Amino acid sequence: MSRTVARLLVDAWEELGVRHVFGVVGDALNPVTDALRASESVTWVGCRHEEAAAFAAGAQSQLSGTLGVCMGTVGPGAVHLLNGLYDAAKSGTPVLAIAGQVPLSEIGSDSFQEVDNDLLFKDVAVFRATVTSPAQFPALLEIAVRNAIGRRGVAVLTVPGDIGDQEIPDDRPLRLAVTPSPNRPDDPAVEAAADFLDEGGKVTLLVGQGARDSRADVLALADRLAAPMVLTLKAKEGLEDDNPFQVGQTGLIGNPAAAHAMDSADTLLLLGTDFPYREWYPKGKKVVQVDRVAEHIGRRVPVDVALAADVGPTVRGLLQHLAPREDRAHLDHATGLYATWRNAQDRLTAPGHDRRLLGRVRAALDNRDHLVRPEALAAAVDRAAADDAVFTSDTGMSTVWLSRFVHMRGTRRLLGSYNLGSMANAMPQAIGAQLLDTGRQTVAFCGDGGLGMLLGDLMTVRTQRLPLKLVVFDNQRLGMVKLEQEQGGLPEFGTTLDNPDFARVAEALGITGIRVTHADELEEAVARAFACEGPVLLDVLTNPEEIAVPAKPTVQQGWGYARSPSCARTSPARGSEHSAGE
Template identity: 45%
Template sequence: MTRTVAEVVIDALQKAGAKRCWGIVGDTINHFTDAIRKSDVRWVHVRHEEAGALAAGGEAYMTGELALCAGTCGPGSLHFVNGIFESHRNGAPVVLIASDVARTEVGLNFPQELDQRKIYEQTSVFCEYISHPEQARRIATQAAQAALSKRGVAVIIVNGDMFTQKTEDRLAWHVHRPAPVLRPSDAEMTALAEALNKAGTVTIYAGIGAREAAPQVVKLAAALKAPVVHTSRAKEFIEPENPFNIGMTGILGNRAGVEAIDAADIMLCLGTDFAWTQFYPEGKHVIQIDSDAAHLGRRAPVGLGLVGDVGDTIEALLPRLQPLEDSTHLDKALKQWAEDQRAYEKSAEGKDPALIHPQTVAHMLDRLAAEDALFTADGGSPMVWLLRHLTANGNRRFLTSLLHGTMANAYPQAMGLAAAYPRRQVIAMCGDGGMSMLMGDLLTLVQEKLPVKLLIFNNSSLGFVEMEQRVEGLLDSYTDLQNPDFARLAEVCGLRGWKVENANDLEGAMQSWLAAEGPALLDVKVNRVELVMPPKVTAGQVASTALFGVKAVLDGRAGEVVSLLRDNFLR
């Protein structure tokens, strides 16, 4: 039986596990979307393709299964670009169908013609044209397998007229999903055990590569009496049920994490490729274990670099270790972690009901949200409040833009989560800048019946940028936002909406918002002059912030300086 290329492609991707395809219909993908109509794959109609790519990435990241998006030639496919970069860097198995003009017009500068390969090959694990109808299932299967096995975006480029071509589709190409055991050689395992057995103190630094090895990380920490620091992306996996957890390092981290790494004889990096080299110990022995050899020694010089799956490697390592008895290093780190947590709780306290601190909002959300809620957060300060104030309990899941650092990621990604998990509470922690960047897809929440709960940290500014400018000793410039009444806007779009400007009204509004059926929006007016304090404040940062204060006073903004001191240092 002959079938069209469009029918074969969607059949192959559905058999690979795809359940949804996000996009906007039109010209060069009309035959593809018609094939979807006749399949069991759900087409999710968005208002902007970037939101579709972010939603597909959110779905794929959280489920670990394939998600699809599809775009028309020229502008349609190009609008996906930023969302595809975000999804690829997050390790989300997404397949993008990027269509192009008819083959008869290629190379003739036809309207909307462009070279899709040049655009997408830099942000994909697979990027190929279907050049002949007989390739349809084979290319689609290869794309799906690459996306799933390499954890990234795969791109299939199809000319619009190719979708209509017929193929016999004789060969049964299908996706393989192997589960190999990956660990270093015996000689390398011996060298690793010897190094750890000789070390006086060890601090474990666990990243996203350890996401499926949390129990093994805890066993290793117990044997080495080692505190466990985690990257921000690994919070949801490493923090729960881990008595050795002491938080994070980096600019968003806490003092316990930074000091435990700095004080250790060995920093044992497990599945992490944390990019900021200034947070690695100078002159200390770093041991790195990663499944990708290209990551070894990329961020800091390492004494020993080993290729292996974190869980497989730890299981092979444990019998070779001599359990450590001295817990001084661990006890000190745990004591500091307790102090760090108390500091976070204190920062969430507020005395003036008219001044709502964003930490207060996040802290309350942590208390009121469901135990198995799914959270997303916009790049910028909402991401910080999620990482510092939401509890990872083993059932909750978190998704933020930590590698690509984009704005407006939170609620589009939450759309993908809500589609994949319709019975779970899905909460998007949005900045007012991020929300207003892609507001059009509020309509998608209503039209597609996606019950996302939107929380807006409304400080009428690009707050994280404003903070960056001030810490660099600059006057903050061009960061003001003139926002609409988001709650009323939500109501016009068909969502329930709440607006809070006084702390006394916050808990009641948040409870009603979380209990509402369908999508709902809570707009909270939060303090604008709020610093995101790093784990350690350097002399240079103090000097730069002081310089901002001098400039602000000279510019007639003394009141802002007083607010900065009062709200961040005198509370």
């Protein structure tokens, strides 16, 4: 029995275990959405913006390890997918995007809404093609799926409006299987790397997402080398909890202990990370890098020993050759510094912090309206959330507070736009995550700027009856931009946001809305939000003057704050406890 192009596409998704397809309906894709309507295992999720659809598909892919799928119709619908697809591409996760197109006879005529999709998606996609005949479609679909899964990236198939409902001649079963296998370097390379590390003096590990599935091996390696372990943000999940070697993050969201562990090492061992901030790599160190993607090696920092292989088998090979370290002073000093900094941070989050002497002094200078400290909000959510919760975070200060005050204990998962750095990702990623398992708690750390950008997809939360917990850090600012301006000695400009009462907006949409305007209301409000069975938007007015001092504040940054007119009133106290270490 012959099948149409649209029916074959839906059958392929069923075979691949795809459960949801995200997008906005439109004429060019009507045959596909009609085939989805008849599917018993793949559900169409209509979003209010295609960008949200692409973010949701990418989130499902990252969490499930399977193919994420999104669709955008001809012209503007396809264009709107682009930002979310870039996030998937830079996150290295497989997503298939189906883009509509004008009828075949109109292609190239600058027809209404016509966009050259193959050109549009050239940079973001590992594979892209326009279907020009039904007979061509099965092979193109197989190639697209294999590229997306095998190369862990985005594949885009463009389907003209008059192709989807045509029958495929000579219909045959699809061949979609892709079985990636782990690889390890050969024995001489492993032995040479082990010798290099044995002679490398004090070693510090910088561990990324690529090592998350090899937790036991990586911890054994840290113990063998007596090495502190600096985690990238993506490595918090799976490697932060119950890890006596970890000292938190480096970079702008980092802490002094992690910076010290990097700076005081003789050798850095990079495991499964493409940490992109070159200025945070100390100079003059010996470097060993292990990464399954060969082109990642050496592009951030010069590398002495390169092992292009998966972390797990490589580390197991190293453990067979490395001698145990008896001197653990480097490790103990770094972990001691981290414990001291961690205790100081925890004091900031105490419910009565601003009622104590130091808190009252700080509040008089930088929080005269007694708004909620964002640290306290993040810590309260951390205490209330389940040990298997999925967290998403918007780019900017929301991610800073999550990185410092949310502990990835138990089987918690973490998603964000941590490579692309897009705004507005937290809510749509949470939509995708929650649909995978409606019984699993999903928490979005939303910036007020990010939430406002894709606010329309609150209606998707309502329509899908998703029990999301949307936590809004409502400082009425583009907080990270404000911070950047002040670091440069500039007055704050263009960052203020004229926000509505987001809780009342949520209530108007049939979502429980809770608004917090004072620190004394926080604990009860967070408890109420997490006790509610349905979707909740928790709108918390947070202090816009709160900043997180980076791990190694520079003289230039300090001088920038001093010169910034918007900092002049508060600069002596702002963030002082973050850097003092107490």
